[in-house]
Amino acid sequence: MSSLRTELQSTGATPGAGVLETRLTGLSQEEFARDVWARTALLTRRASDFSDLFSAEAVDELISRRGLRTPFLRVAKDGATLPEQSFTSSAGVGATISDQLDDTALWRAFADGATLVLQALQRTWGPVADLSARLSTELGHPVQANGYVTPPQNRGFDDHYDVHDVFVLQIEGTKRWLVHEPVHCDPLRDQPWTDRRSAVAEAAKGEAHIDTVLEPGDALYLPRGWLHAAQAQGNVSIHLTLGIHNWTRYTLAEHLVQTALAMLRDDIQMRRTLPLGVDTPAEDIDFVRKRLVAAVTEADSAPLFHRTRRGQGRPAALGPLAQLKAVDGLSPESPVRLRASLEARLEGPRLSTRVGWLDFPESDLPSVTRLLDGEVSTAGDLGVELVERLLRAGVLVPARQ
Structure with missing residues (x-):
């Protein structure tokens, strides 16, 4: 399947279709799961009108009037993240917490070429929160939303990969994206790109899998591990990144082992003290291995997995x-x-x-x-x-x- 889609299959929403189809890809959930999910990058031109989700006015509102604190905002320039102290301060009488956003400092940083990253918009901006919740329900994986605001001809981050899938939604302005195939497929959350910095830099020198300029309404899907870098063009660029925090087979394995270990706590033979001496006897290792395999075989990790899933997200707002x-x-x-x-x-x-x-x-x-x-x-x-x-x-x- 091609990684480029230049138009939607239909101008009307399919009955019962979700946001994945109607706003992000033009593909049904079944088509996306079969051909794209966790496999390849996908560029969808004119996926949707995203102006109802976020805007320049929303950026100004959040930064200047909402009293946001870190870590709801990061500031990056030339591949480096600026220290929080450089853009936070006390908000004055009645709001003397010291780590609130300083709109003057942020204006100066932005005017000097820094990218503003509004983090966790699923907690601070209603329309984005609603879309994130609907997408999370459809995919069955937690969703986080960040907003990136980049001055003309600037980039906030060097070539890198994320440890989660992303949907990039271009809101305003244009941004050139260079996308390369992974140097480390399906990275886990504790396997960041910085562990493979030299391999990432070398791969980024090669021919791009996608080299394109995103315009308002365009959407780009990248599985975790895919390399990318982006630079604003002639105007300020605003885009949303919906981060899909993937559940993996490794996660299931972790829950299975945790459940098995909990079962072994009730096995008096497993609670026995090892003999004196420096070396662990081979027969003890063999005994433990057999008991552990038996416990894993019997373990039902579903309750733990579902509890963890519930804990990774938030319910809808309640007044x-x-x-x-x-x-x-x-x-x-x-x-x-x-x-x-x-x-x-x-x-x-x-x-x-x-x-x-x-x-x-x-x-x-x-x-x-x-x-x-x-x-x-x-x-x-x-x-x-x-x-x-x-x-x-x-x-x-x-x-x-």
């Missing part, structure tokens, strides 16, 4: 005043729905979510099961007492009528 109003005004006609991005799972009588767990009597389980489809229901249909309990727990939220 405490709106929630209190919903509880106080609850009636059989009150519309409610499951709070988005909860990673809710019903395991027997227990509902596990990102905001905790709840146990239910058997009589409530049909209603709880209905809630998991995400559709709007009324409190009368589900049971007013059950709905009140779930509203107070932050599992249900009022639905818009």
Whole structure:
């Protein structure tokens, strides 16, 4: 499959299509999974109009009026990251925390050619947060969003690779991207490009796999490990990077071993003290290996894996005043729905979510099961007492009528 797509397959959204198809690639989830995901870079021209997600006005708002602190912003120039003390200060009376962004210092750095990196926009800018949450749900992997603001003819970072997949969405201006194939395929999170700095620099001298200028509305997908560098062209460039923090087979192996080790804590033979002496007897090593293999074979790591997944993301925003109003005004006609991005799972009588767990009597389980489809229901249909309990727990939220 070609790594370049010059237009979308259809101008209209396919019924039931998600943001992967309608806003990022023009490919169905099945097509993307089969031909692109974790395999190759993909450039999609005119993927979508991203002006509703982010803008120059949003950058100014976040930097000058929101009281952001580090690490919600980094500053980079010529491949190096500037020290935080160079662009932070106290915000004055009533806000004397010393690491808030200093808009004057940031203006001076930006005017001198530095790139501003607004980090974790999925926590600070609503439209980006909504897109990130929807994409994370579709992919089943956590998503982080950063915004990059680069002055004309400047670059913030040298050739490098990321340890997570990325979608690059060009918002304003243009930026030239040079993309090279990996020198280390599928790097884990503790295998950064700096461990292979010389190999990266050498590979970057070769012919690029993609050499292109991204324009507003273009999208670029890069699997982890793919080398890239970008430079703004004649105007200020603003782009979003959606970082996909991939779950891997290695992650599953870690959870499997952790579960097996937890099982071996109850094995009195494994708790025995080793004999005196410097060298570990071969028979003890063989004994431990056999017990460990047996434990791994029996271990069910799914509960640990799902707990970890839930802990890697956040549920959708919840307004405490709106929630209190919903509880106080609850009636059989009150519309409610499951709070988005909860990673809710019903395991027997227990509902596990990102905001905790709840146990239910058997009589409530049909209603709880209905809630998991995400559709709007009324409190009368589900049971007013059950709905009140779930509203107070932050599992249900009022639905818009």
